[in-house]
Amino acid sequence: MQQVKKGDKVKVHYHGKLTDGTTFDSSAGREPLEFEVGGGMVIPGFDNGVTGMAIGEKKTIHIPVAEAYGPKQEDMIMDFPKDRFPDDMVPEVGMQLNMSNGAGQHIPVRIVAIKDEVVVLDANHPLAGEDLVFDLELVAIEGGSPLIIMP
Known part of the structure; x- marks a missing residue:
């Protein structure tokens, strides 16, 4: 079973909430979020959360402030x-x-x-200073760059 690793392009459905349960974003009714794992396209905690997931897997991740948008400045x-x-x-x-x-x-x-x-x-990001919770569902993995192994 293929698992997500750094460099993979993935498609993920998500539901983002604050720790009090308030929804701040969701992919419901939209196309899944598509990004390259480890490519700096999403917050570090989101990258880490999808790493190791398999297609069809669902899980909830908790992202501390430091791996989200950082503390309020x-x-x-x-x-x-x-x-x-x-x-x-x-x-x-x-x-x-x-x-x-x-x-x-x-x-x-x-x-x-x-x-x-x-x-x-x-001027802080609206989610600065917040721990975040995401319900994730991995929809697809498109492998990163192919490797060529020479004999």
């Missing part, structure tokens, strides 16, 4: 003056925005608080 939370927002924009907690750093890079941020003169923006 306080230096990624900033006060932004309200008067720098466009006049026609009404900031609301939870609103997703893109900031530009002046060098043409766009940084996704989320409004986490609104104060008298400033809006508090969080």
Whole structure:
């Protein structure tokens, strides 16, 4: 029975939850997630979780913060003056925005608080600081690069 190893391209159905059971993402009703194991395309804990699985196998994995999106970084939370927002924009907690750093890079941020003169923006990944739980089902394995063994 073929098992997933580093370099394999795999297709996986998943249901991602926080430790309190809140769903944050799922492939239900969509095509399975397709990626190369060990290729840096998914968080390390997800790569590790599918390694060794066989086609049709289902399992639940628990991914600690360090193997997910890392801890929340306080230096990624900033006060932004309200008067720098466009006049026609009404900031609301939870609103997703893109900031530009002046060098043409766009940084996704989320409004986490609104104060008298400033809006508090969080540039951390929304799942930073969270342990994650995934229900996985391995759908397919497409082997990595073929090896040629010379006699």
